Amino acid sequence: MLKSYARNLLRHEKIQGKIKSILNIEGLTREDIYQSLLNGNGWIFSQTKSGTTEFCHVLAFYRAIKHEVSNYDFESLPDFGVVRSAHNKFHDIGRAIRYASTYGGTVFFQTHEFAEVYPKIAILQTRNVFDHAVSAYFFKFKNKINKSDIAVDDVLDIIVSRYIDTYLLQRKAASNAELAIALHYEDTRKDPFVTLSKVMEQLDTSFDPRALQLAIKAAAPEKLKYYEKKQGHAVVAPKGSYSKPHFIRSGEVGEGRRFFSDKQIQLIEEKCSKKGVDPDGRLQF
Numbered sequence: 001m002l003k004s005y006a007r008n009l010l011r012h013e014k015i016q017g018k019i020k021s022i023l024n025i026e027g028l029t030r031e032d033i034y035q036s037l038l039n040g041n042g043w044i045f046s047q048t049k050s051g052t053t054e055f056c057h058v059l060a061f062y063r064a065i066k067h068e069v070s071n072y073d074f075e076s077l078p079d080f081g082v083v084r085s086a087h088n089k090f091h092d093i094g095r096a097i098r099y100a101s102t103y104g105g106t107v108f109f110q111t112h113e114f115a116e117v118y119p120k121i122a123i124l125q126t127r128n129v130f131d132h133a134v135s136a137y138f139f140k141f142k143n144k145i146n147k148s149d150i151a152v153d154d155v156l157d158i159i160v161s162r163y164i165d166t167y168l169l170q171r172k173a174a175s176n177a178e179l180a181i182a183l184h185y186e187d188t189r190k191d192p193f194v195t196l197s198k199v200m201e202q203l204d205t206s207f208d209p210r211a212l213q214l215a216i217k218a219a220a221p222e223k224l225k226y227y228e229k230k231q232g233h234a235v236v237a238p239k240g241s242y243s244k245p246h247f248i249r250s251g252e253v254g255e256g257r258r259f260f261s262d263k264q265i266q267l268i269e270e271k272c273s274k275k276g277v278d279p280d281g282r283l284q285f
Helices: 002-011 013-023 030-038 052-066 090-103 129-142 152-176 185-190 192-203 209-218 221-231 255-259 262-275
Strands: 042-046 082-084 108-111 121-126 179-184
Touching: 030 108, 042 052, 042 152, 052 082, 052 108, 052 121, 052 192, 052 209, 052 221, 082 090, 121 152, 121 192, 129 152, 129 255, 129 262, 152 179, 152 262, 179 185, 179 192, 185 192, 192 209
Parallel strands: 042 108, 042 121, 082 108, 121 179
Antiparallel strands: none
């Protein structure tokens, strides 16, 4: 109870402002913060709607299980060295630093934005452009309160343009990292254990297959969906942001080509072709 109260207190806007003032970081830009956090550490640079939430939880839960810690849940990412949206979650950074100090593991900071940084490890999450676009439409517009009446044609160009920009910047991020790992959403859906084993083997020299199996099971979408329903809001969104208490949809591979019209598919393909972007989203480096 006390721990939960303290976390909620630290999230308060006025408390955040006071922390910034004490640390003398009021004038720092988001880029400044990323430079300080990401250089020499781990960076999860992901397309939106590419399985980021699930992967971050698998990574954190895997670490918890390996360290024989039983009291982990969907709110305890930083306690196992994984921080999302680090530019404005200073209380999470402290928890992640404590993890690194205790266990010696690499801290991973996740962003959907590019930064000119040189991380020790970069994990680049990608997804097929068509499936990304339909998922992004529902996440950012259709299922969001006050935006549900926005038609897909009104925002499709913006969604695809952002996807292309991120894809090209992920290539650059890969070249800046000591070790770059591409994690493709469709591969994770097809065989999560095989796909994530290849990632974890590169992150952990004493890779534990059993811990990964348990972590995948604990982080499964149906588990998160149940947790979010109990909480009354999504883990990565404030209460009242969405029309439902969770925003997990089908996650189905191939949905995009069925959802979009031929004209919309043509628009997406032409935009990708002009920029030399693989519509499948796979990164080559």
